[in-house]
Amino acid sequence: xxxxxxxxxxxxxxxxxxxxxxxxxxxxxxxxxxxxxxxxxxxxxxxxxxxxxxxxxxxxxxxxxxxxxxxxxxxxxxxxxxxxxxxxxxxxxxxxxxxxxxxxxxxxxxxxxxxxxxxxxxxxxxxxxxxxxxxxxxxxxxxxxxxxxxxxxxxxxxxxxxxxxxxxxxxxxxxxxxxxxxxxxxxxxxxxxxxxxxxxxxxxxxxxxxxxxxxxxxxxxxxxxxxxxxxxxxxxxxxxxxxxxxxxxxxxxxxxxxxxxxxxxxxxxxxxxxxxxxxxxxxxxxxxxxxxxxxxxxxxxxxxxxxxxxxxxxxxxxxxxxxxxxxxxxxxxxxxxxxxxxxxxxxxxxxxxxxxxxxxxxxxxxxxxxxxxxxxxxxxxxxxxxxxxxxxxxxxxxx
Amino acid sequence: xxxxxxxxxxxxxxxxxxxxxxxxxxxxxxxxxxxxxxxxxxxxxxxxxxxxxxxxxxxxxxxxxxxxxxxxxxxxxxxxxxxxxxxxxxxxxxxxxxxxxxxxxxxxxxxxxxxxxxxxxxxxxxxxxxxxxxxxxxxxxxxxxxxxxxxxxxxxxxxxxxxxxxxxxxxxxxxxxxxxxxxxxxxxxxxxxxxxxxxxxxxxxxxxxxxxxxxxxxxxxxxxxxxxxxxxxxxxxxxxxxxxxxxxxxxxxxxxxxxxxxxxxxxxxxxxxxxxxxxxxxxxxxxxxxxxxxxxxxxxxxxxxxxxxxxxxxxxxxxxxxxxxxxxxxxxxxxxxxxxxxxxxxxxxxxxxxxxxxxxxxxxxxxxxxxxxxxxxxxxxxxxxxxxxxxxxxxxxxxxxxxxxxxxxxx
Numbered sequence: 122x123x124x125x126x127x128x129x130x131x132x133x134x135x136x137x138x139x140x141x142x143x144x145x146x147x148x149x150x151x152x153x154x155x156x157x158x159x160x161x162x163x164x165x166x167x168x169x170x171x172x173x174x175x176x177x178x179x180x181x182x183x184x185x186x187x188x189x190x191x192x193x194x195x196x197x198x199x200x201x202x203x204x205x206x207x208x209x210x211x212x213x214x215x216x217x218x219x220x221x222x223x224x225x226x227x228x229x230x231x232x233x234x235x236x237x238x239x240x241x242x243x244x245x246x247x248x249x250x251x252x253x254x255x256x257x258x259x260x261x262x263x264x265x266x267x268x269x270x271x272x273x274x275x276x277x278x279x280x281x282x283x284x285x286x287x288x289x290x291x292x293x294x295x296x297x298x299x300x301x302x303x304x305x306x307x308x309x310x311x312x313x314x315x316x317x318x319x320x321x322x323x324x325x326x327x328x329x330x331x332x333x334x335x336x337x338x339x340x341x342x343x344x345x346x347x348x349x350x351x352x353x354x355x356x357x358x359x360x361x362x363x364x365x366x367x368x369x370x371x372x373x374x375x376x377x378x379x380x381x382x383x384x385x386x387x388x389x390x391x392x393x394x395x396x397x398x399x400x401x402x403x404x405x406x407x408x409x410x411x412x413x414x415x416x417x418x419x420x421x422x423x424x425x426x427x428x429x430x431x432x433x434x435x436x437x438x439x440x441x442x443x444x445x446x447x448x449x450x451x452x453x454x455x456x457x458x459x460x461x462x463x464x465x466x467x468x469x470x471x472x473x474x475x476x477x478x479x480x481x482x483x484x485x486x487x488x489x490x491x492x493x494x495x496x497x498x499x500x501x502x503x504x505x506x507x508x509x510x511x512x513x514x515x516x517x518x519x520x
Numbered sequence: 521x522x523x524x525x526x527x528x529x530x531x532x533x534x535x536x537x538x539x540x541x542x543x544x545x546x547x548x549x550x551x552x553x554x555x556x557x558x559x560x561x562x563x564x565x566x567x568x569x570x571x572x573x574x575x576x577x578x579x580x581x582x583x584x585x586x587x588x589x590x591x592x593x594x595x596x597x598x599x600x601x602x603x604x605x606x607x608x609x610x611x612x613x614x615x616x617x618x619x620x621x622x623x624x625x626x627x628x629x630x631x632x633x634x635x636x637x638x639x640x641x642x643x644x645x646x647x648x649x650x651x652x653x654x655x656x657x658x659x660x661x662x663x664x665x666x667x668x669x670x671x672x673x674x675x676x677x678x679x680x681x682x683x684x685x686x687x688x689x690x691x692x693x694x695x696x697x698x699x700x701x702x703x704x705x706x707x708x709x710x711x712x713x714x715x716x717x718x719x720x721x722x723x724x725x726x727x728x729x730x731x732x733x734x735x736x737x738x739x740x741x742x743x744x745x746x747x748x749x750x751x752x753x754x755x756x757x758x759x760x761x762x763x764x765x766x767x768x769x770x771x772x773x774x775x776x777x778x779x780x781x782x783x784x785x786x787x788x789x790x791x792x793x794x795x796x797x798x799x800x801x802x803x804x805x806x807x808x809x810x811x812x813x814x815x816x817x818x819x820x821x822x823x824x825x826x827x828x829x830x831x832x833x834x835x836x837x838x839x840x841x842x843x844x845x846x847x848x849x850x851x852x853x854x855x856x857x858x859x860x861x862x863x864x865x866x867x868x869x870x871x872x873x874x875x876x877x878x879x880x881x882x883x884x885x886x887x888x889x890x891x892x893x894x895x896x897x898x899x900x901x902x903x904x905x906x907x908x909x910x911x912x913x914x915x916x917x918x919x920x921x922x923x924x925x926x927x928x929x930x931x
Contacts, residue, residue, distance in 0.1 A: 189542055221546040232558075233819075243554060281931070282556070283556055283929060291556070291558075293931055340814060354814075354886070408553065412553040
């Protein structure tokens with residue numbers, strides 16, 4: 122997935138945070154609160170600082186190839202104001218671009234009687250981060266609105282190389298610095314005491330733009346991918362190549378719809394649907410590692426949540442239980458190909474202290490299939506989050 | 521907010537998560553869409569012209585004297601240094617030292633030298649020459665009658681090493697009579713120049729080691745043998761010793777017998793001052809192909825006419841930066857008219873059988889990068905080649921033309 126388009130969007134990487142489960146709009150952090158849905162933020166009783174950390178691993182069955190990494194997957198600070206308004210900031214990864222591709226075959230190149238064994242590789246590193254500023258307003262007891270302004274930023278380094286006789290390589294590298302601006306509107310509606318409906322629409326205010334700088338080809342004698350001073354041509358002999366602005370690298374529109382039904386005050390069933398389109402434009406300057414991009418995605422998920430009983434002294438009643446199933450399908454631009462993913466989530470949360478500090482742990486397991494590649498990718502993700510509640514901006518009485 | 525033990529535990533749990541096993545393995549994939557490619561380019565449009573300069577052999581490892589192969593070497597100069605740390609010449613006037621003898625030594629790799637075929641040594645305290653630029657025009661009409669004639673040397677033949685291998689022969693001149701002239705405090709312009717010349721213009725020819733041959737081993741050198749007495753109440757110590765003073769520069773003046781450059785053949789000879797200029801023309805399409813490319817290799821191949829060339833001749837190719845004067849085949853240039861870049865673009869190699877092959881990769885890459893211009897290339901024989909050797913390019917055989925074989929990577 123990292124090799125498509127601008128990389129693997131984190132919204133498609135299992136779950137976004139341990140406290141959110143498979144849901145995005147439907148509350149799963151607390152009974153009426155989803156930390157990813159600002160239209161529910163005013164339902165928090167205290168200001169929350171929540172940090173989530175994830176370990177991701179994917180394994181390709183046929184190739185016996187395993188890649189894994191850990192990352193700070195979400196950091197949110199949310200301030201409810203008089204149970205009517207809220208304000209929050211969220212920092213999270215947006216896209217992971219790390220990938221290294223090696224050509225399937227070594228090619229023999231014969232030049233003036235000398236033969237060279239050549240092997241091509243493509244390497245991309247870096248990614249995009251998202252910084253969200255959001256807030257909500259409770260219009261009525263049944264209806265509330267929320268919004269986020271999402272600043273995308275980051276950079277990536279890209280290199281194509283030809284290795285000669287498994288010794289030195291010729292490397293063409295480039296760097297892109299990204300910036301973009303998205304907006305998302307949220308709506309929560311509670312027609313009855315036991316049912317809720319949620320809706321969100323994400324649009325692009327300023328499509329993702331890249332400041333692209335291509336570096337001069339160089340010969341990497343020690344294969345460290347870095348243009349050292351002793352390598353050819355001498356870095357001091359190179360002229361600075363100016364940056365080129367590339368527009369419309371990513372221009373998403375996302376519709377989300379969610380609903381939940383509450384049973385026995387503590388248990389909830391929910392359903393969520395998502396439709397995503399990306400109106401990006403192909404750039405002649407950048408190369409996409411797998412030469413394909415996701416231009417449309419749909420997903421569905423169902424989940425069950427059981428929340429703690431705040432009035433119970435039984436320790437078992439302090440736990441939040443989350444179980445979810447998700448299905449995603451991504452449509453690729455070229456070759457009529459697609460990627461489907463079926464995933465399962467199980468998560469536990471532990472609520473402690475009267476103010477509702479919370480510790481969440483989730484495990485996601487998914488199976489990803491590519492129509493173009495005759496292989497299956499197994500996805501495993503562990504998320505751990507801690508959410509600390511406190512009163513902010515309230516003068517305390519001196520002891 | 522206080523940090524409680526439970527919060528600490530949470531922190532420890534998060535820290536543990538940092539130790540999640542990370543692995544990055546490359547994926548095998550079709551990379552047909554990769555824009556990077558490897559290709560070759562052959563450039564045949566290579567032209568040469570010959571030109572002549574007055575030769576200088578300042579950095580040759582030999583000193584020559586006499587006539588050989590149409591080259592006349594009438595005189596050879598040696599200038600002795602004035603040591604900067606301790607001026608040993610001062611021993612000649614120091615009353616604490618008793619000078620026993622002064623000798624000038626030159627070395628030859630000829631094991632059968634005869635005294636009759638050796639030159640005379642002359643001394644002048646104030647004659648100048650420039651090792652790098654003096655040529656025979658500077659010394660036309662030079663008469664050594666004003667110089668002090670030291671005479672012929674004594675020869676010490678067949679000096680062997682510990683394994684009885686011949687090292688060199690020594691030519692030894694006594695400078696005892698020059699003691700006062702070698703350290704004349706009244707002469708503010710004392711340079712201690714020696715000259716070697718055959719007293720009559722016969723056909724003798726001799727080769728000696730110059731100071732470039734081996735540092736402080738076979739350099740021309742002056743040895744001052746001395747002793748001094750240290751006396752106390754009941755003891756007198758009698759100590760003998762010697763100091764060595766090496767040459768600071770040396771030069772054989774070459775006078776080739778030519779009148780103009782032979783443009784029918786392209787050749788090189790440092791003794792004749794024969795050099796060549798090479799022009800390489802890139803077509804517009806060549807330049808388009810190489811735009812932004814990485815030159816993987818760029819080998820210039822020039823066929824050699826083995827019937828008239830000496831083998832193993834070292835040739836230097838130096839890209840031209842600028843012209844100081846226009847090319848004129850009837851002219852013999854006092855200084856090389858083509859100003860070249862030198863290192864790092866200057867490249868060299870020995871001729872190898874029927875070809876001369878050298879890499880122009882670095883310079884071509886900088887042409888592609890726009891750092892230098894493709895004005896032309898100066899081709900000269902290395903100064904360390906014997907001045908009596910020459911190499912000639914074979915440009916008439918249509919089956920093997922001079923060419924540049926380029927392998928490049930582009931996108």
